[in-house]
Amino acid sequence: MNTDPRRADQPVDPQELAELLPAPGRPVLRQDRHRVLKEHLMEQISNETVYELSSTTDTSSAPPAPRRPRRRLVLIAAPLALATAVVVGAVAVDGLRDGEGGATGVGGDPRAEHREAVELLDRIAVVAAGRPAVRARDDQFIYTRSQGPSSMWGGPSKLVRDSKGNVTGTKTYTGKVRSDEWQPVSGKRDGLRRLTGLRPNGEPVLTQTEDIAMSPGDLTFRQLEALPTDPDALLKKLKSGSGVVKSRLTETVFENVGTILDQATLLPDLNAALYRAVAKLPDVRVVENVKDGAGRTGIGLTYAHREKRYTATSEYWVFDSKSLAYLGTDTRALQDAAVADEKGKVTAGGAS
Structure with a gap:
């Protein structure tokens, strides 16, 4: 027996039907997880905007291509499943971002992580460029x-x-x-x-x-002075003659830069260029709360291969969280650098 008094020809009221359903749950995301989702959403919007702008700026005589339909954001049943996925991912991310457990993996969005590393390296480069330059004689x-x-x-x-x-x-x-x-x-x-x-x-x-x-061994101070200070030219120089297989080229560049950072702190222009060149490497990641070889806590950078996202394959470079001064690595702390007679x-x- 049909207890609904609605007639067969009466239109369906969506609001009335919605009231018959139980209210959906509202999973609460942590603030940092919410920020990651927001950045991902904004990136999708930006990508679509760039596509539409490129379509509208075509001035050729050919007929315009059919306009790509906008994506519709379905936010009815998705939040609960999405929140579950984010919580699972957060467990993998937090270990490396907090510098716990040594070489812990990265499980977040590679593009968002790389963007964060680029922003940090740019700030570090600005600080490095502001240091006083040091001159040294051949007999020193x-x-x-x-x-x-x-x-x-x-x-x-x-x-x-x-x-x-x-x-x-x-x-x-x-x-x-x-x-x-x-x-x-x-x-x-x-x-x-x-x-x-x-x-x-x-x-x-x-x-x-x-x-x-x-x-x-390695590069002498004179050889460091001769390196280009344009980030693109410097990166090309660092990649040439590395003598390693292509699959390890990026990792090798990161490691080689680490071997010259101590002396490079005395050459502001080169030091800044090194950080900006490293920012162009695709798999550099930010790591928070890392201790250097002397136990000083700072913010770190490491290399994690894109195909081995759960393993940090290189050492951590450590920087003071406030001044962004280079402190050394997670195994060796730099405490002084100067010229001696x-x-x-x-x-x-x-x-x-």
Whole structure:
């Protein structure tokens, strides 16, 4: 028996039918997840706008192509399913973005993550460009002081001798270590690395030191000065002659830039160009709350291959969250960089 008094020819009222259905749930998204969805939506709108603008600016005599219909946003039953997907994705994203668990994966929108990295690198480049330039003579040295675990440098080590004075092996200090390095500006002389063991409170263990002669390696300061400061030209230079397979080219460029950032801090124009060149790499990601080799917390950058989204394959570069000054990496902290007249001499304020 039909209890509805509506006649067969009476039109259906959508509002009346809607009132017969239970009210849909309203899943509450976290603010950061809501921001990701909003950015994704705005990107879709921007892409469609660009398509329509390109269609309307065609001035050829050919008849215009049929106009692409606008996408309609269906927001009735979608929110609950969408919220479920976002919550699942958030579990994967938060680990890397918070720098927890070491090399944790990235699970967010690659385009949004890359856009965030580009914006951060641009701000870092502006700060780097504002540093004072340093001039160095060929007879001087570039001094850097770093800190990290002894495994970074494999020392300091001491020879172990038996009761007769015969060498029976070596013993390596385990714990935090300070590395003072003097690299020749011209690369025509040997440099020096001095390793000093550190106590848990940061005080040096004077009985745990080791001096190691260093042959010129990587790029000398003079070679760094000769690199182009245009980001596009610099990136082309960094990619040339890398000697690696194409699938690892981007990762290798990221790693190679990391090896010269210490000395590059003394060359503002090059330093800024390096960050802007890295911003052109597709798989660079921002990582929040990362500690450097000395335990200082900052904001980080890393490389995560697009086909291995859940693995950060490179080290983290760490920057001060407020000043955006380069602090080093997650395994090695940069504490000083200067020009020295002689190798082996250090004052309280850095190189002498």
